[in-house]
Amino acid sequence: MHSALSSGKEIRTEVGGTLHPRLLALSGPLKDSTIPLPEGEISIGREPANVIAVADPSVSRRHCLLRQEDGRFQVRDLESRNATLVNGAAVKEHWLHHGDEIAIGDSSFLFLLEEGNHALPSSRVEFENGSLNAETTVIHPRDVVYLQPDRLLRELPPSSRVARNLNALLKISRIVHAIRDLEELQKQLLELIFQVVPAERGAILLSSKGADQFSSQYARRRESGQGLAVNVSRTVARQVLEQGVAILGSDVPGSKGLRDVESLAAFQVRSLLCVPLTVFQRVIGCIYLDNTNPSDPLQQDHLELVAAIAGISAVALENAQRLEWLEQENEQLKIQVSQERSLVGESPRMKEIYQFLGRVASADSTVLIEGESGTGKELAARALYQNSPRAGKPFMTINCSAIPETLLESDLFGYERGAFTGANAQKKGRLEVADGESFFSMRLANWLPGCKSNYCACSRSVSLSAWAARTRSRSISG
Secondary structure, three states, rough: HHHHHHOOOOOOOOOOEEEOOOOEEOOOOOOEEEOOOOOOOOEEEEOOOOEEEOOOOOOOOOOEEEEEEEOOEEEEEEEOOOOOEOOOEEEEEEEEOOOOOEEEEEEEEEEEOOOOOOOOOOOOOOOOOOOOOOOOOOOOHHHHHOHHHHHHHHHOOEEEEEEEHHHHHHHHHHOOOOOOHHHHHHHHHHHHHHHHHOOEEEEEEEEEEEEEEEEEEEEEEEEOOOOOOOOOOOOOHHHHHHHHOOEEEEOOOOOOOOOOOOHHHHOOOEEEEEEEEEEOOOOEEEEEEEOOOOOOOOHHHHHHHHHHHHHHHHHHHHHHHHHHHHHHHHHHHHHHHHOOOOOOOOHHHHHHHHHHHHHHHHOOOOOOOOOOOOOOOOHHHHHHHHHOOOOOOOOEEEEEOOOOHHHHHHHHHHHOOOOOOOOOOOOEEEEOOOOOOEEEEEEEHHOHHHHHHHHHHHHHHOOOHHHHHHHHHEEEOO
C-alpha cells in the first residue's frame, strides 16, 4: 500500500506556494501514519484493492472516494453502511479544506494541505490503558451527599426553607429519570409539590396543538380521598401557554386581572400560580396550583420553586408522553399488520372500522356483527380473532343456513347417550368443542326460536363445557 501512495506529487498554488495533500490517521488500524494523496481518484475501504485499505470491520468494502480537481479535493461517499463524516456531519459529497476531519467507521483522518505544525481537533477523544494508583478516590453514586435528599436535609438547619426546597428539587430530579409511565410521573410530581407548596389542588396540562387543546390532563387534590374534579381556569392556562410566562395571584379577589375571571370567583380561589413547561424554548404545557385558604396563600418563593420544578421535569414529561404515544402507535400498527388485508380501504369510515376492531379484539366477550349479505361480516370476525388473545387457537365457523333445522340444535349443543332413538353415545356439540377458542356462526336469523334462546344463554355462559353439560342433562330429563 505504501508503495502505491508514494507517487503523490506536490500541488503548486497561483501565488507560487506548494501544497502537500496528505491524510494523518488519528484513529483506527492506520493510527499515527501519514498517507500522501496521489493524483487521480483515491478509493478508501476495507478491500485490499483500494488505494487506501483500512482493515476495519466498521468500514465498508468501498467506503468513499477522494478526487482532485484544480488543486482541490472532494470526498464522496460510496453508499457506505456507516456513512462518511466530515467534521462530525454525514456527507454525500463535500469539498475538503485544510484541517478537516474525515471519519469512516471507527477510523478517522485529518486532511492536510499546508506544511508545518497542524492543530488536532479539540473534540478528539483518545483512550489510554492504565491502572489506578493507591491515591485514587472511588465513590459510588449512592454515597454522594448531593444525590441523597434526606441526608442533605440533615446537613442543613432544620428550619431552613432553602433546605426543604432543595430537598424537593433533588427528589424530583431523581424520579423524573426513574419513571417512564406518564400518569405515574405526574402523580409523583404533584405529590412532591404538595409537600413544599401550600396548594389544595393541582393539575399538569400538556398541550397538543394549541392553548385550548390538551393531549394530557392530570389533576389531584391534596387530600387523596376527595373524588371531586379539579377546576382549572382556562383563562390563566391559556395566557401561560400563549405567552410562556409564569403567573402568580397571591390575592385573587384583590387582583384586578384575576378577580373578574368567573371560574376563579365561582370556586372561591384565593391564590393561584401557573408556570409553563418549556422544552427548547417551546411551551408544551403548564403546572397549575390554587388555594382557597386566605391564611396560607401562594407566594413569590412558591412560584420560583414550582418554576424550577417545571424546568427540571418538562423534558421528562414530554419524553413520557412521546413514549406513551409510541406504544399506542406500535399497538395500532401491530393490529393493522396482523389484520388480513382482505379488509381493504383507507376511507374515514374504514379507518373507524379498523380502530373499532382493534379496541374490541382485546375484550373477552361475545360480539354481534350485523350487515347485509356480502358486506364482509366474516372478514370482520376473522380480523377480531386475529387480534384477540385467542389468535393462536382454532377459529371455527358454522353456516347455520346450511344445516337442516332438525339437526342444528344437536349439532351445536350435542346430546347425551339415550337422548333419542339412535343416540347410542354421548356427542359433544360444536360450541362445547370450541370452548376456549373462537366460534363464528352465520345466518342467525334462520334459526328456530328455541335454538336461538339456547344459543343466547350459551353465549352468556362463562364456561361452555359446564353449560353444555347442563343442556344435555335437560334434554334427557325432558
